[in-house]
Amino acid sequence: MNSGRYEEFRNALSTRLLVLDGSMGALLMKRGLPAGYAPDLWNLEKPEIIESVQREYAAAGADILITNTFGASKLRLNEYQAYNKLREINSRAVDIARRAGREKTFVAGDIGPSGDTIYPTGSLSFDAAFDIFYEQAKVLVESGVDTIIIETMFDSLEFKAALSAVRSISRHVPIIASMTFNTDTLSDTGISPESAVAIAEGFHADVVGANCSVGPDAMLKVIERMKSISALPLVAQPNAGIPKLKDGETVFPLNAPQMAEYIELFFKAGVRILGGCCGTTPEYIRAIKNSIDNRGRELFAHSITTERRGTILSAKTRTVIIGPEHPFTIIGEKINPTGRKQVAKSIREGNIEALMNDAFRQAEAGAQCLDINVGVPLIDEPKMMSDVVVAVQNVVDIPLVIDSSFSEALFSGGSVYYGRPLLNSINAEDEKLDEVIPIAQKTGGAVLALTTETEVPETAEGRLKYAKKILNRLLDAGLTRNDVVFDCLSLTVSAMKNGSIETLRTIELITKELGCSTILGLSNASFGLPNRKFVHQAYLTMAIQHGLNSAIMNVLESNVAIRIAAAELFTQRKNSTENYLQNWSSPITEDKVPENKPASEGKSVEHDSAPDLKLDPLQKEIFWDIVDGKREKITGDINKFLETNKKEAFALFLNVMTPGIRYLGDLFGRRKKFIPHLVAAAEAMKIGVKLLEPHFEKTGKDEKPKITVVFATVKGDIHDIGKNICILMLKNFGFNVIDLGRNVPMDAIFKAARENNAQILALSALMTTTMIQMKLLIEENKKLGSPFKVMVGGAPVTSEFAKEIYADGHSEDVGGIVSEAERILNALGYRGETQKSSPATQSRRGS
Template sequence: MDLENRLGKKVMIFDGAMGTVLQQRGLKAGSVPEKLNIDKKEVIIDIHKSYLKAGSEILTTNTFGANKLKLSEIDYSVEEIISAAVENAKKAVDQSSSKALVALGIGPLGELLEPMGSLSFDEAYSLFQHQVLQGVKSGADIIHIETIADLYEAKAAVLAAKENSDLPVFCTLTFEEDGRTFTGANINSMISVLEGLGVDALGLNCSLGPEKLEALTEEVLRYSNTPVILQANAGLPVVEEGKTVFKLSPEQYFKPIARLYEQGLAVIGGCCGTNEDFIALMADSLKDKPVKETKSESRTIACTPSSWKDLERINVVGERINPTGKNEFKKALRNNDLDYIIRVAVEQVEAGADILDVNLGLPEINEKEMMVKLIKELQAILDIPLQIDSSNASVIAEGLRYYNGTAVVNSINGEAEVLEKILPLIKKYGAAVIALTMDENGIPETAEGRFKIAQRIVKKAEEYGIKREKIIIDCLTLTASAQQKGVKETLKALQMVKEKLNLKTTLGVSNVSFGLPARAVLNRNFLTLALYQGLNLAIMDPNDKEMMANIKAFKVLANIDKGAGEYIEFMADIDAEQEKAGSALESMDLAEVIVKGIKKEAAKLTKELLKEKDALEIVNKDLIPALDIVGERYEKGEIFLPQLVQSAETVKEAFAVLKTEMLKNGGKDISKGKIVLATVKGDVHDIGKNIVKTVLENYGYKIIDLGRNVAEEEVKKAVKANNIKLLGLSALMTTTVKNMEKTIQIVKEENPDCKIMVGGAVLTPDYAEMINADYYAKDAREAVEIAKKIFA
């Protein structure tokens, strides 16, 4: 099959579920589906053939969990499993005389990446690389990365696929009803990152039925320039007579699919609960139909997984992470003092920066190593896009690789050597890039000269496959003290770029005033003039409240701030903001540091508090109230899982100091009680349990973590031996819910007073009640509330 001439042109039909179909065919709870590629290959081939008969054009191999982490406890290697799985799918294609393609199915690794978890980006990449290389060797036609909740993990998987194969790459993430993944990623960030990395198709799968995913899929179709996939579940499962049942019929499933087809849906299949009947109905109705042409409202954004900034709008780029002319900053870099730099970053965000420029160009340091380290530190505590600023191509490359989201790169210019080094990196990682209107001959004196360089850069970028929308032109701010005529030329060039090239623009605003008194006055006036010529990204000091006020005022006068609400709010708060500016981090107390997740400040502030309070008072009056604030913000959707975990980890730093103090003084343990946590037998997913563990520990509970794939008897022994009042059980697979029920039954037989809370992706309140659990915890925050009740 010629995928290149079909994808995005004719509707393509994927297959449906594998795991739930295997359950219907007798797969036992807790069994490893991937083993059946070898042990029961005829069953797998038969399922593939049923999908081909129904009309599937792409088969997904039975390799969802075929990675070293998940298969560490079985007899077969990853190589053996993947080789057999691809061979089974190929046999089904041959036996059916079909032209269908075989997609290597790659699911999540089962552990969270740093900073939420302990798995490094490089480790994740290596695990995915292992799968990809074996898939290529075995003859797969497509790499299909699916059911990913962490955008950083998706990036690692896509890079592993792109860098180790020439196969087409599909990638689908799994979203909740609120439009966020489990880790907080949003639709716009997903599109930006995956399109930037060059996937061949993207979209949504699993989690919900097609009707509940319809609005989210519409949003993907609205903004994606890449063919869109939807593989929904057959609705949410329910429990009937102790079995997991998906109630949605093929006809009910198809109705929203048909509506989405009219909006441009290109690839259609099914996930949990679907089977060949679902695929047959979709294939009979839509297979080979032309994909509806719709004009996407594509936009260029800089983003983290959970927040984004439209670069077409006016954005303030904080300029202060830069050693130029800053002795304290240089000293911090030399001493590897990231705390100082983080303080500078926090102050800028508090002052209203939309994006942070990160420039670490100091000859005597390892700039590449420092850039990666700082990016990771900043992204752990600040949910704001970054602008990677360096003249060193290797620094830019490393920064882009480890950045979680879509970054801006500052910068390229018209020099051929610079363009040849940097443009391939911009293309590979999908970044936006600032282009300076200068070349080997320096900065042209006239606006026309700078405009010509801008034209040349755009043409060269397009030759590399970089879209014009990704290019931001810097017409270069000259100093009024030395090149007074040049200031006007800068503004003229900016206007020409906006009107004739329709590109986004940026300027380093404060450069205009070097060497002159009352610099702030010149900066403010120049900023206003530039805004009226079409400036998008103002690189400036956001702590200058009058400069910020100019931007707020401009948005009102240009009819951007409708109703002047943003302006009114800013002016009402300006006095209080000015008091906070300049020393935001130094003035924070322990509770504020916890809320913001600034780990390195927690221990120091705890030690200071111990001079005036005892340990228990700090726990009850500082740590717990701060975590409650974080929990409330999480429940309201103001922050997301990475920030929740980061705050919990910050409390851990404070607790370490308090425990040391208590033991030193002969005091008793300050923990509030012991809780056993376990992922049930047959389930190797540890993500949810580990998050609950982190948060509960930092509310003061002692956690006995039994790990994953824990047998019922082991759980029972741990509960009895430790006289446990609260047990937490986790399951992420429908096949292991039965084992959870058995565990609850066995524990309660000998420990009737032990309360049991359950959670996991497949659990619902109804499930919890049916299997005789005492509590259902939908997330870590809910687990804390349950613990409070038990240990009140």
């Protein structure tokens, strides 16, 4: 096993700006790489060409050369029957990069997406994805890379699985962690730059940033958002603009001098490592090097980050930091069966809709995080935790606290959670520490630590002793002080008065001696007393005065948030006065917040902008069941509808459910909803249609699919998340879709189209190097005189590109796929039921 230069790399990272290399694929294609062929295979077949490209980048001034292993993992190599060569391909790539840099450059082992999508967005389990990344990363680390670069991740769960795999191999190897974002600064799955930072910090990456998908203008906005919150240095690898087709070749609009105009802007925005992605060249890398040579010391100052004191958590877009330098964090307590019969009943019956409504109400009332506890006897708690986390994170966008005494439930919840969770809890028992610390390491979660062992110490010193033991175990495992929030124990004041007072001292001791964040389970303090809220709210105010940072509490109590803000005015917490004035300047009354809103009021905020379809109350419920992806609730609502309206089954599908899925597509197009929401809605639609279908024929409506679409990801491209969601959407509108999968040769597409009498060929590509396959197929389609209409899409595929290759249709995103397919069919003269429009959206034409 070779040893990488870890400390040398970290020393360079901490003292100067670094240059990463640029595009590999474009330069290989100029040297003869066939369209659709795997570049990774050339590590064995044509290593001299790979080395020549990397020598160019090294000569241009790159400090870091990335190995040619972006797709050298199990699923992607399987597409080329080369999985048996995985070790050799990755190991050889490290040797090539090392030779090309002549030991003067650092070698970064490249890990790209797995080639599949992780549950709940896809079907691949977190553990399976972890194994895929582990296998590749292990070879790269053993081959002596100086750092690992994880890049082009648009799904945060895949990002987490890759980071987890690398960290399980080595707590010491440096990691550069990079996600890919769209022009609106969010990923395709709705992840924000700030959430990406929180995830990367949870796995103790050394650098975090963005690459691919967009040009320098849009990426600068991503970097600026990351800099506002990151304690890590930043990396940026922009594309040379959005690709276009010119003379039958995919080209990027920005040349090296044009890209060079952004170099200082990136450094001033806080970038520590700058390189290039698709379409960039050695000339651009040379310009970066020249800029550093001329002004490196001055520009380096912009990249310096401030060490954070606090624990960062995240949802898909929102982040929260629990700590003394940040506003008090309110964590909703209501999704917990302890002492709550109705919640326990909902969990036992699998009524996730009721829990989703509880989550929505608490978020609306001001909760900044939510505690999720599903600990009811005799249920499958790990599965229930997974199901509830999946559902709740699509309803509210605030960080989750995954709360269970069973380590399996902590992992099942953490492995389906899109952001960085707080795992509740561990204590000082060795067995508990042995169980939960590996889960925190694998999921990247922070931990909530009870200052107990087998008994609850009454004194502050006793609790501090256990806190020190827990912290030392965490530090020994490679975690940090920012990865733990200590529960100082809210004891029942009516039974343990001295212990309750000692809790306030415990908060002070942990803050002062350990430098860690603190939390209380607030409601415990008032147990057994009348007028409980006055007791525990008074206790909360006192605890804040002693330095408490957060509490799990009843956020629905009237005016509790303003009391917290007022208490913070009398502390040393920064910006407490400004925060109070900003949020609480309007007159406040003592009106109580309603405790029991009807379940139907737990709607998403998009309800206010919904189309007016003149529906009755039950039809409205079903409409929102689709939009909000309520897979359990829709069953009851449709069964209720069928009790008296069986003859209207098809009308319900056509006039209520179909507009619902259309409206969701419109929200997706406006970036109000994201791929996980589409998945949940598609499943709800599938459930609803299954219930209605037996009644379609009885009403004379034979809704068998009439239109056939053959869908494929083009040859050489093995990304299929967008394709899979498009297929779900088309099927929900009655299209018969033949899914050919990924990396599909042209002949196979035509063969399937002829055999299935298809009307439309739908082609997807996520790589700029494979877009040319679309042009080749369209040319062959015309040459053969085939009747098939061709629709194209995918992240790099623009409407201009679609026009240039004479595609019949183009969809910008998943939300527009149905409208575009209908437009094509209308032009052909089809007027089937699947093409009826609704007021919910306008048909969008993308080409």
